[in-house]
Amino acid sequence: MNDTIALLQNHRSIRKFKDTVIPEEQIKQIVLSGQAASTSSNIQAYSVVVVKDPVKKQKLSELSGNQQQIVESPVFLIWLADLNKIQTAIRLHEDVELKQNVETFLLGTIDATLAAQNAAIAAESLGYGIVYIGGIRNNPQQVTELLELPPLVYPVFGLSIGVPDQEPDLRPRQPLEAVYHEETYHNERVVSAIRDYDEVTRHYYATRKGGVGRGGEQETIWSREMLRRFNSDRQRGHLHGFLTDRGFELK
Amino acid sequence: MNDTIALLQNHRSIRKFKDTVIPEEQIKQIVLSGQAASTSSNIQAYSVVVVKDPVKKQKLSELSGNQQQIVESPVFLIWLADLNKIQTAIRLHEDVELKQNVETFLLGTIDATLAAQNAAIAAESLGYGIVYIGGIRNNPQQVTELLELPPLVYPVFGLSIGVPDQEPDLRPRQPLEAVYHEETYHNERVVSAIRDYDEVTRHYYATRKGGVGRGGEQETIWSREMLRRFNSDRQRGHLHGFLTDRGFELK
CATH class of the missing domain: 3.40.109.10 (NADH Oxidase)
Incomplete structure (x- = not known):
């Protein structure tokens, strides 16, 4: 470092x-x-x-x-x-x-x-x-x-x-396993990495301070936010x- | 700095x-x-x-x-x-x-x-x-x-x-005027900025050390390189x- x-x-x-x-x-x-x-x-x-x-x-x-x-x-x-x-x-x-x-x-x-x-x-x-x-x-x-x-x-x-x-607050990023693959793309690990990240974001969304342009506290998880965002015509x-x-x- | x-x-x-x-x-x-x-x-x-x-x-x-x-x-x-x-x-x-x-x-x-x-x-x-x-x-x-x-x-x-x-060598970049515009895009300055840069690159291409994967010394200028590259089907x-x-x- x-x-x-x-x-x-x-x-x-x-x-x-x-x-x-x-x-x-x-x-x-x-x-x-x-x-x-x-x-x-x-x-x-x-x-x-x-x-x-x-x-x-x-x-x-x-x-x-x-x-x-x-x-x-x-x-x-x-x-x-x-x-x-x-x-x-x-x-x-x-x-x-x-x-x-x-x-x-x-x-x-x-x-x-x-x-x-x-x-x-x-x-x-x-x-x-x-x-x-x-x-x-x-x-x-x-x-x-x-x-x-x-x-x-x-x-x-x-x-x-x-x-x-x-x-x-520092926004938590996806676990390394969701982003970083060795030698080949390990698609079989993606679901569990997303589920792990969902739990981290559940806590983050529930407790974060609302800043300008941000929603403040919400009951949601990352994967649900992706559904909300990418299942719309916006x-x-x-x-x-x-x-x-x-x-x-x-x- | x-x-x-x-x-x-x-x-x-x-x-x-x-x-x-x-x-x-x-x-x-x-x-x-x-x-x-x-x-x-x-x-x-x-x-x-x-x-x-x-x-x-x-x-x-x-x-x-x-x-x-x-x-x-x-x-x-x-x-x-x-x-x-x-x-x-x-x-x-x-x-x-x-x-x-x-x-x-x-x-x-x-x-x-x-x-x-x-x-x-x-x-x-x-x-x-x-x-x-x-x-x-x-x-x-x-x-x-x-x-x-x-x-x-x-x-x-x-x-x-x-x-x-x-x-x-450090490769010379375009002059600031070719890249940086205040409040609106100043298209009327682009030709002269390119001509200025062409002179800088004439010297660079003529004298640079050839590294791996690089051409070494060449008689060319930046704008001509753009023609060569973007007028081809590659x-x-x-x-x-x-x-x-x-x-x-x-x-």
Whole structure:
């Protein structure tokens, strides 16, 4: 164990922030740390928009399911899968369209995610709290217009950064056996690992402190939450249409 | 600047490893660090297979474009987007299929990537070198058979970890202006940012030391490399068919 591993393993999402300003030099170091992450064959098929403007944060909050932490956080980063940069680079040489499929979509998505996670860790190492906002995909077309995103760019998620104004419990993760397999995938162990985790989460959900945007105490277990979530039609069914409208090919 | 940010910004991919064994306790800490990463609504829709068996690593190397670093690295982690776990959890309550679309595909992919990047940083903090292996998507069906992956699971990428046996140059990233936008996306700046980066990479490609799996000195620039790469049909066109065969819906 070292300080970096302790930092990683001490992560909890922060959903309530003080209105302390983050110095520009620190924002720059956070983004540069993101840029230092691995990128597939150095294509760097991502970019990031920083939003500090309160009016714009308010709009983004409304578009993301009224997540108040977006308004409260002094810095809101929207991470973008960006094939526009690649297309622009190609057009400096030949007037052709880049060849796309689900692989190129993945390249941008993975590059953006690797960079964002490095930035999140850099922010946490500076004492800030962070939370990812997948809700940015609730209304991606409106987000696209607000941020003036060109075609071949889509918002993967947001990242709120600020000084924490809460100390949430560490959320227990799945037991190692549910996640980690040696040499082959051991599907025969998955049910018992889920049942073990269900018992851990039964206690967690029953006793956790309710934070902003969280439910507070509930009688539930993890597997039941998965049923509730994935047996509904609330799964951003607009996303495929949005992505193809913006020029992504998912073939 | 602090030690963690210095670690992040000092990242370079390592493609040549000593055959030093990584203690089991450290592998565990690396995976636990991965598990501590953010996950969308705590779904933890990913898992990881560790491969240490030399015969299996040799096969995975052949399936990934003969990347020798897979064979050399003592620990090869294959990160999986895993909706099988979610489906299994749901079936503990009701005999229904989880509802899928491109959003659920993204959830698993992003969860796997966040966890992997945390694991990569944990490994680097322990003095190991890492390299991501996107080539694991070259022959995903064969990888699936070799690792006995159930349906609704796909290999996103591999991650080789080991004691570095090379000191590659730090690869220059794009200038901040190519990546970082304030308040809105500034598309009008992208061409000049790419041209600036092209000059930086002209020097880098011309003078870099050739490492394992790298080309060595070349007369090229970044934007030309993008043309070469994205104007070809080498874009893993099999991936869509593979993913739908494995039960993923990309609608």
